[in-house]
Amino acid sequence: MFKGTEKLKPGEFSRIVSQNGGEENAFTSYDYTAYFQSWSASNVELSFELEAERMRNLKLDEEEFAKEINVVLEERRLRTDDNPRALAGEAARAAAFQTSPYRNPVIGWAADLKEMKLVDLAAWYQRWYAPNNAIVVVVGDVDPQAVYKAAQKHFGDFKPEQLEAPKRRPEVPQQGTKRLRIVNEDARLPYLTMAYKAPVLTEVEDADIEEWELYALEVLAATLDGNKASRLPKKLVRRDRVASSISVNYSMANRLRTLFSISATPADGHSPAELEQAIRTELESLRSAPPSPAELARIKTQVVADSLFEQDSPFYQGIIIGSLEAIGLDWRLRDDYVSNIQNVTPEQVQAVARKYLVDDALTVATLLPGMAPATEAAQ
Template sequence: MWPHAILSIFTTIALIALPLASPLSQEFQLSNGLKLIVQEDHRAPVAVVQIWYKVGSAHEHRGVTGVSHALEHMMFKGTKAYPDGLFSQIVAEKGGRENAFTSSDYTAYYQQWSSENVGLSFELEADRMNNLVFKEEEFLKEINVVLEERRLRTDDNPQGLAREANRALAFQESPYRHPVIGWESDIKGMRLDDLEKWYQQWYAPNNATVVVVGDVSSKSVHKLAQQHFGGLARERVPVLRSANERISQGTKRLSMTSEKARVPMLLMSYKVPSLGSVRMSDEIDEADVYALDVLAEVLDGDASARFAKHLIRGESLATYASIGYSPVSLLDTLFSISAVPAEGVTLDQLEVAITSELLEIIQSPPTQMEMQRVKSQVVASRVYAMDSMENQATIIGQLESVGLDWRLKDEYIENITEITASDLVAVVKKYIRPDALATTQLLPESLL
């Protein structure tokens, strides 16, 4: 019983602490449009510096899919002031670490090192925001790296290929149907000038958010941002047009076989709202998003959740069952279920069992004790995550990059705790419908 008691304490602490979060966080806007968000955290003499560009695979179209990710690779290839490799060398020599990542909605770069190096981070990032050098030989090397990355993660990975196919099946018109890494034919057909044009279009101060979390002074960081980013010119940035997804006329189904697959796998994806799509619609209740988040935990939060308790241990229908849902997205997203059947269980039988488990929420809503346990888990997870400077910065950057107020991070726990069992019943009825479902079955050729 002690874990539940501790989680309840964390819930109380978190709710009490919410009003105290804002005074340590400040937002600044430079005259060229660059947004700076600083969150002071003086527990250790380190800082995380992140720069987020509001561009990802959702901004791409067929023919150039993967260009955001390819450009992320090229951003490490140097400028005239800091030639190829020097940026990373500087970070390493000062005991720091760096990386970057691309998603459907954004591309981000970060350094984590001594807080005395924040100004150096700004100098380096401001330079490559404006002065990246594009060389054909470096481009060709990186395209081969990207193709190898795609081969390992997707083309030679049956589960990865099935997930990619299921996403493209679920979304008919939304740009979320495109893989972040890009379709293979688009990567192979990509040219250096595609990256240069993308860089000129999207990499500008008025399309960027700089987030700093660590042992810093907000006033000093603002001054450093003015010094290094203030001289960069505002650019005309394209506007992402909202892609209204076509309403499905029924369940979409895809069956795949692979000689590389060792076990069967079932993927079930329902189109659902995100916090970003709520912002662009008057027809979606924001509470639905938090209810879907709690629903995912009720079904797949831990070993005591319904999937594990019923599908895996109880009826022995699955050896694995998991749910994926990302509420912080720009557009409507997916409530995705992936599962592996137990020996002797067909994929059709497993799909029926999972569907029954989903609809059981309506027939047998979570009890008050079950809701409390799940909410405590969600809250504790968020509290633990916020203990990390990197996670704090990432949450701020994600929210800002999908057009949401970063202060929403301080409201998340309260919004979760307000969700009731009736809210879960409502979202199951509203979104977990056959006409919103895309199902993909992956079968090893050895089982045919």
């Protein structure tokens, strides 16, 4: 998308942005691809002109395509294939999800990338890079009416594509814990990932999922690992010293069911099995008794502060607004985030721990240093 269009030579897009004092880039997620520029509000019209040009007029050249495939393969090699932890995480996600497209890495599998042809790329571009599949977000000191006029001017004549939403492929209900044992000679230290399937905002209409549960899961994640004073780093890293590092990851802003994951490195003298048991003990304590009002108040203050800090950045405001719309939700949900977090009760945190952090939703991946055949997996 940066390699030239009918009007722009390869590299000219980036050069124009740079010459006007701006920065630009792009990123991909499981649900969407985002392209952005950060520069003076006076350049909104220029942004629209450039983005409209590459939305429909991209030049797909065989030579440039071959170069970029190699760039992507090299990026995959550096970030994943040569990174034992990243490989383990990729394997854990592929094992956790049986039918969901989230089982595939965002960058793609190396085997698929090697088989990709220019005609495949052209078909994808023609189908999805269309005005009726795009969301434009402008954040800054701009005149809304001028923005609307610019959008109409530069995108209004583009014909929409016939889009058919991919058919829903409900995830097969899991029966029992899935386990992977991954031995990698490049791994220096063992590593443990415990990933639980967890609901997201788009599932709220389902009969057995209530909206408050998603916010309670966000608070639960912060209770376990929001800062150094949170339960897992405080108890497992500093007090018991069974882990040298630990992190928790969960986001409710996804189109499909996601993972509530706990990843940790065992401390010297401790095995992944010991660490897993220690984590299970901490999770059971939350299932057995809710956090105290004082602990919950401290955690919620941190979650709210992090959210407000993000809103100080026009870039992150744009990402939040755009991502909500991209997954089929109303961007105004962000305005209710703080109040919904503040309304979470100790009993609700306990309830979601009981409901979602269960063995029938769990995949455990253990990375071990050493020489071995291929990954062993069992369910």
